[in-house]
Amino acid sequence: MNSGQVSKATGVSQRMIRHYESIGLMPRPDRRDNGYRDYSPASIERLRFIANARDLGFQVDEISVLLGLWDDRTRASSEVKAIALEHAEDLARKAAALEAMRRTLLELAEGCSGDARPDCPILAGLAEPRRRPARQLTEFSGKPKEGV
Amino acid sequence: MNSGQVSKATGVSQRMIRHYESIGLMPRPDRRDNGYRDYSPASIERLRFIANARDLGFQVDEISVLLGLWDDRTRASSEVKAIALEHAEDLARKAAALEAMRRTLLELAEGCSGDARPDCPILAGLAEPRRRPARQLTEFSGKPKEGV
DNA sequence: CTTGACCCTGACATGATGTCAAGGTCGATG
DNA sequence: CATCGACCTTGACATCATGTCAGGGTCAAG
Numbered sequence: 001m002n003s004g005q006v007s008k009a010t011g012v013s014q015r016m017i018r019h020y021e022s023i024g025l026m027p028r029p030d031r032r033d034n035g036y037r038d039y040s041p042a043s044i045e046r047l048r049f050i051a052n053a054r055d056l057g058f059q060v061d062e063i064s065v066l067l068g069l070w071d072d073r074t075r076a077s078s079e080v081k082a083i084a085l086e087h088a089e090d091l092a093r094k095a096a097a098l099e100a101m102r103r104t105l106l107e108l109a110e111g112c113s114g115d116a117r118p119d120c121p122i123l124a125g126l127a128e129p130r131r132r133p134a135r136q137l138t139e140f141s142g143k144p145k146e147g148v
Numbered sequence: 149m150n151s152g153q154v155s156k157a158t159g160v161s162q163r164m165i166r167h168y169e170s171i172g173l174m175p176r177p178d179r180r181d182n183g184y185r186d187y188s189p190a191s192i193e194r195l196r197f198i199a200n201a202r203d204l205g206f207q208v209d210e211i212s213v214l215l216g217l218w219d220d221r222t223r224a225s226s227e228v229k230a231i232a233l234e235h236a237e238d239l240a241r242k243a244a245a246l247e248a249m250r251r252t253l254l255e256l257a258e259g260c261s262g263d264a265r266p267d268c269p270i271l272a273g274l275a276e277p278r279r280r281p282a283r284q285l286t287e288f289s290g291k292p293k294e295g296v
Numbered sequence: 297c298t299t300g301a302c303c304c305t306g307a308c309a310t311g312a313t314g315t316c317a318a319g320g321t322c323g324a325t326g
Numbered sequence: 327c328a329t330c331g332a333c334c335t336t337g338a339c340a341t342c343a344t345g346t347c348a349g350g351g352t353c354a355a356g
């Protein structure tokens with residue numbers, strides 16, 4: 001199978017297939033005489049794994065760890081489960097953060113008449129000193145990418 | 149006020165203050181003879197507005213629209229409210245997407261013994277053909293950035 | 297005058313992905 | 327055979343908000 005076929009079969013763009021290869025998530029596939037990539041069924045399964053993990057919001061470096069465990073026939077399932085549960089918490093935190101933003105926004109919107117008059121507590125609220133003071137670094141990135 | 153002071157006062161990094169200037173969200177401030185930026189109270193308020201809007205997950209181009217409405221004394225509050233409610237829905241969608249991932253992940257994890265044995269339905273599930281078939285583009289980006 | 301705390305600009309990095317360009321290949325049809 | 331369209335290859339640039347670093351100027355206190 002060449003990359004186009006694999007792309008169709010897995011729903012992963014050719015661009016991304018090559019990208020995963022370039023960053024070492026996917027092994028470098030065999031090449032035909034013409035230089036075309038030639039994928040084995042095992043590679044395709046691996047790509048599916050990656051795609052599923054991305055769909056669940058794992059980042060590439062986390063996936064790298066998961067693939068390591070997948071490749072290791074002797075891993076303890078507890079290791080995998082720990083990663084999964086940790087990631088689930090992460091997702092919960094991110095969802096909660098979004099929900100908090102939404103709540104705040106709706107509170108502001110509640111006070112807004114929403115008619116032709118210009119006075120608007122939403123804008124007024126935004127102009128006030130920070131609610132949530134200092135920001136720290138807390139990676140977000142759990143890339144949902146869902147077909148809406 | 150120079151940029152350092154403004155940064156402390158608003159919690160926005162100097163880097164970002166300059167960035168907002170460079171992309172036109174913030175007006176170019178006066179300069180002192182030495183070239184240092186000199187901010188007016190009005191600018192600071194504007195920066196606060198931007199920071200608050202970012203905290204609520206608005207992206208820069210949306211903030212640009214909000215600022216336009218803020219500047220326009222004759223806007224109808226309904227315009228602002230519509231944007232706010234739309235954004236709230238967006239946040240809800242994103243949160244729901246994260247929740248869906250979490251649920252899926254927990255379902256997988258439920259079946260996993262989590263002990264020393266190597267068999268693991270989580271990894272098995274990830275290796276299966278795509279659950280959620282094709283991905284479309286659906287911007288995520290609601291950048292939470294909360295101090296955890 | 298020196299030192300340390302600022303400020304300035306500009307450039308590069310991040311992460312996952314798209315897109316575009318320039319070129320090689322393959323298969324089918326004229 | 328020539329050619330066209332569909333496909334593959336690589337490489338580069340763009341996105342978005344933000345950090346960080348380098349190299350240089352400024353200022354105030356000692």
